Amino acid sequence: MDGSCKHFISLSLAWLAFFCLYFTFVSAELQRFQQPVKADGSLSFLVIGDWGRKGAYNQSEVALQMGKVGEKLSIDFVVSTGDNFYDKGLASPDDPDFKDSFTEIYTANSLQKHWYSVLGNHDYRGNVRAQLSPILRRIDSRWLCLRSFIVNTEMAELFFIDTTPFVDEYFRNPKHQKFDWRGVIPRKKYLRRVLKDVESALRESVANWKIVIGHHPIRSMGHHGDTKELIMQLLPKLEANNVDMYINGHDHCLEHISSITSPLQFLTSGGGSKAWKGDFHYLDRDEMKFYYDGQGFMSVELTQTNGRIAFHDVLGKVLHSLDLSKQLYTAM
Template identity: 65%
Template sequence: MAGLWNHSLQWVLACFSFCIISISAELQRFEHPIKANGSLSLLVIGDWGRRGHYNQSLVADQMGWIGEKLNIDLVVSTGDNFYENGLTSIHDPSFKKSFAKIYTAKSLQKRWYSGNHDYRGNVEAQLNPILRKIDRRWLCLRSFVLSSGIVDFFFVDTTPFVDKYFLRPGHHTYDWRGVLPRKEYLAKLLKDLDLALTASTANWKIVIGHHPIQSIGHHGDTAELIVRLLPILEVHDIDMYINGHDHCLEHISSTRRHIQFLTSGGGSKAWNGDIDQLNQDGLKFYYDGQGFMSAELTQTEARIVFYDIFGKVLHNLDLSKELYSTM
């Protein structure tokens, strides 16, 4: 009987250990090399996939020019990659017509790291690794960490946080495979993010989501992210939160911490004149047209630049910080 009890106890402890490991599992991590001089440069684009329409092709052309000028290492997409409802399957022609055949410049033939995968469509299509065989640049996951030594990017799947998609979906149909039960999914995501931020030794920490935490644009602040995500970002003293969703270019500086809220959602269709005139605390820049953003980083310096569809510089942000030893 004692032997049976000991065996059962060992089994329970083994299962308990497995559960702890599963719950505490880190976000999938990818490595991207920096340049030989220790720098990293990239472009950020969001809300873009419209088969070249609504000035998407013009934005893509300027991205090509700026990408060559900066000798970029990678491209970040803040989501809403294929309008109106994502991809129907891995064979959906929109993948080529809205991505592969639009961003054709030589400088843009780098890895594209993408968040938000259009839950209104076949949610698993954009996540399918087969797309990487169709176009080697494409990498899209729900949430993950991209490490480049001097900077860690934390991609966060923000769509499941938003209550209205579940409670008031309207005429849209959402594909929640991989997300339900929602409460457990979000709890694990937040825990994994907290663990990843805690483990990060990079001098720059940048979080990327689709939905804004702070914005004066059409959608405005995302209340659920302010309540659930922002406290974790503040505890870990991140440097930037970058998003799309609002079809504009925007820079808001936190009035509580040094976090910079940056919106790059001008990849195609924009909402001219759609702005909240009353909620402008910390606002440094807002542009209600199409465009994109660049970022150049070294261990101690960061330069952010916003461009319009003609490549004109609209706004820039320069940040600097000390290099903290991890020894």
């Protein structure tokens, strides 16, 4: 075989490898995880956001009450809505903040379940790949954090979305706050893929309950308020695909806003540690159902046809609850 033939074969193999890698990248679906439900078919979980402060700002007190409520409800898992480690995420997979703010804080037996977590804007200010690293799962097997993914149960699907790259403000002055955009740039291509994957997954879902989780609120009367980028780009897809709940953190409060144009409920659980005080935006009274600017967390209980959501304060007291009902759809 002469040199030109060898060169041609080598070049062809290189292009073949490139196209295989390319099509794997652009056609990759959201990673899915199976979560079993209880023997009676019900499901329960807790939601906490904006928490990782080594126990400070009542993080430890909130964790204590989470343990008690988690035991009472016999929860199946915990959801984290992001800003998992303050102030700048994790520096590396062996960053001691992981143990100091997670493993050694959420020690109750009832909380020794899977923790499904998304990234927040403060997490992006550290080493994002550290939080996504499987090394953390070897340190604490509860931990699972990815950019966007799906958790499947028998009755509900939870769609976790990476919302930080949607926010224009974070890209306007990169010298003011540095973010780890590895894996996100080019941004427009990344966002198109996220939206396409989420829309496709929502459209194909046959779950009786569809729940979407992100760090940033779509609607909020808290400190940060509405996220206009999500209202424009994500909200129409949620409404078109009959999503029941959008759950978020980012605003350090607990709140419930009910959509007046669809059955969608906007639920904020961002009171895991430091909370805002007296800083809010006014909303229409028909939309605003509940707002509390202190620490706390949220619990969710689901059956095939009924759901109950409750907001708990730092003492475990239920401040607000809502009951939802669904028609049970069966395949023909």
